[in-house]
Amino acid sequence: MQPSVFGISGLRGIVGQELCPEVVSRFAAAFGALIGPGTVVLGHDSRPSSPVFASAATAGLASVGRNVELLGVCPTPTVLHHVRHQQRTAALIITASHNSEEWNGMKFAGAAGRFLCPSEVRRFREFAESGTFTRASWRDVGHVSNYPNAVEDHIRAIADSPIFAPARQRLVHTGLRVGIDAVNGAAADAAVRLVRTLGCEPIPIYCDRSLTALVAGFPRRPEPAPENLTELRRLVRSDHLDLGIAFDPDGDRASFVDETGVALGEEATICLAAEYVLLHRKGPVVVNLSTSRSIEDVCANHRVHLLRAPVGEAAVVERMIETAAVLGGEGNGGVILPEVNFTRDGLVAAAAVLGLIAITGSKLSSLRAALPSYRMTKLTVSVDRTQFTERRSRLRAEFAECRVDERDGLRFECPDFWVHIRPSNTEPLVRIIGETREEDRLAEVMARACKVLTT
Numbered sequence: 001m002q003p004s005v006f007g008i009s010g011l012r013g014i015v016g017q018e019l020c021p022e023v024v025s026r027f028a029a030a031f032g033a034l035i036g037p038g039t040v041v042l043g044h045d046s047r048p049s050s051p052v053f054a055s056a057a058t059a060g061l062a063s064v065g066r067n068v069e070l071l072g073v074c075p076t077p078t079v080l081h082h083v084r085h086q087q088r089t090a091a092l093i094i095t096a097s098h099n100s101e102e103w104n105g106m107k108f109a110g111a112a113g114r115f116l117c118p119s120e121v122r123r124f125r126e127f128a129e130s131g132t133f134t135r136a137s138w139r140d141v142g143h144v145s146n147y148p149n150a151v152e153d154h155i156r157a158i159a160d161s162p163i164f165a166p167a168r169q170r171l172v173h174t175g176l177r178v179g180i181d182a183v184n185g186a187a188a189d190a191a192v193r194l195v196r197t198l199g200c201e202p203i204p205i206y207c208d209r210s211l212t213a214l215v216a217g218f219p220r221r222p223e224p225a226p227e228n229l230t231e232l233r234r235l236v237r238s239d240h241l242d243l244g245i246a247f248d249p250d251g252d253r254a255s256f257v258d259e260t261g262v263a264l265g266e267e268a269t270i271c272l273a274a275e276y277v278l279l280h281r282k283g284p285v286v287v288n289l290s291t292s293r294s295i296e297d298v299c300a301n302h303r304v305h306l307l308r309a310p311v312g313e314a315a316v317v318e319r320m321i322e323t324a325a326v327l328g329g330e331g332n333g334g335v336i337l338p339e340v341n342f343t344r345d346g347l348v349a350a351a352a353v354l355g356l357i358a359i360t361g362s363k364l365s366s367l368r369a370a371l372p373s374y375r376m377t378k379l380t381v382s383v384d385r386t387q388f389t390e391r392r393s394r395l396r397a398e399f400a401e402c403r404v405d406e407r408d409g410l411r412f413e414c415p416d417f418w419v420h421i422r423p424s425n426t427e428p429l430v431r432i433i434g435e436t437r438e439e440d441r442l443a444e445v446m447a448r449a450c451k452v453l454t455t
Helices: 023-034 051-063 078-087 117-131 149-161 165-174 188-197 211-214 230-238 267-280 294-301 313-323 346-360 362-369 383-388 394-400 439-454
Strands: 003-008 010-014 038-042 067-075 088-095 105-109 144-146 179-181 201-205 245-247 254-257 286-289 306-309 327-328 334-336 376-383 402-404 412-415 418-425 430-435
Touching: 003 117, 023 038, 023 051, 023 088, 023 105, 023 117, 038 051, 051 067, 051 088, 051 105, 067 078, 067 117, 078 088, 078 105, 078 149, 078 346, 105 144, 144 383, 149 188, 149 346, 165 211, 165 346, 179 188, 179 230, 188 201, 188 245, 188 346, 201 230, 230 245, 230 254, 245 346, 254 267, 267 286, 267 294, 267 327, 267 334, 267 346, 267 362, 286 294, 286 313, 294 306, 306 313, 313 327, 313 334, 346 362, 383 394, 383 418, 394 412, 394 439, 418 439, 430 439
Parallel strands: 038 067, 038 088, 067 144, 179 201, 179 245, 286 306, 286 327
Antiparallel strands: 003 010, 010 105, 088 105, 245 254, 327 334, 376 430, 402 412, 412 418, 418 430
16 A cells, blocks of 8 residues: 655545555654654644544654654644754654545655755655665654644744734734634634734634544635635625635645635735735745746835745745745745745734734735736646657747746746646646736637647
8 A cells, every 4th residue: 555646745645545554654664764863743634534644653753763742733834833943853744735534644844844855755755665774672662742832832933023023013903803714624723823812803613623523524625715715705794804814724825815705815825925024024035936927026016036946845945045035935825934934834824914904004805906916727638747748849839939947847938928837746637827917818828738738
């Protein structure tokens, strides 16, 4: 039995098919053996299978002599914050992020609170599949302990950060009422506590951490996309709230609903966060190649450089470190603020948007209206990596009028559009993402790309 997906974001599989406690324990043991002596921090999300897999991972780590510090159910960024700021050796998180309940997985991070980079992932996978590591003797089995305050530490780090101090002083006087939809996931408790700590009133929906909720699974589709936020939108309108915040199951991504009940979409999150951060700190911003052009416009307005990296959180973080970026993220609702975390952090995103409302005195609908407006669409085509490689030259010829970036598939950019065409790392598919200002132009660009790939 092997995980069906093992890529730059760790491994994932369907519970009871590709993923079982034995597989989790084996990969945890391999990870512990590879990283060497020290303490590994372990956290997990709220999936029905996560407690069992967390126990299996604990056993695997301890079996190769690693001490294990258990954080329990908590957001993925909380785990990475704890590793970095408590100077632990590594982290392992049991989660399948935005996948549905039948999936689960494992994410791996090093001492700096950063996920393994692609070369480290390849090395780890080869090591794990080789089976060359040895188990500890009875004298050397690792110790297991609990740390109950990781969420509180994370919230305090955000609230006390100098970048959020000006907003926090104003937020306590605004009386903002904030709907919170955490999909009964890992951010349920943390998001409510953060909003309250920042001086706002949380109004929770789908923030149930009871056993009944655990067994029932997610109450909506896991991604915080507009089409999945019907109940949060209804709550904001019916209770006349100032805004709503939605999270994915492991709490590393966030999206927003304005006071009129309009869901802004995940691409808006990095733009709003940049508007806040760049008011207080100037410097480069890094996003991936598939993120909306609107973030370029935001950065241009603040007279800072926007840099792009290949798709994948690790690639964005690596580029941020190289360029001393003040902010990074992706168009999926992920925001990376280096002084708090070197990972996407939904709690940071929430604090930034609340801070922007407080500092500007504007309603979220007004802030939304001020953002640059583009139309984006995403398609997948049943073409494998070999076929994509064979058609690269034809794609280049088709979009010969554009600048091309070949770091991650092919990204073509012209003054009035861009299109990113890249093979999936996990499936025999090619993903096409395009963006323009006009709907007709967008349809034309996507049709050109699809035609080359499928004929």
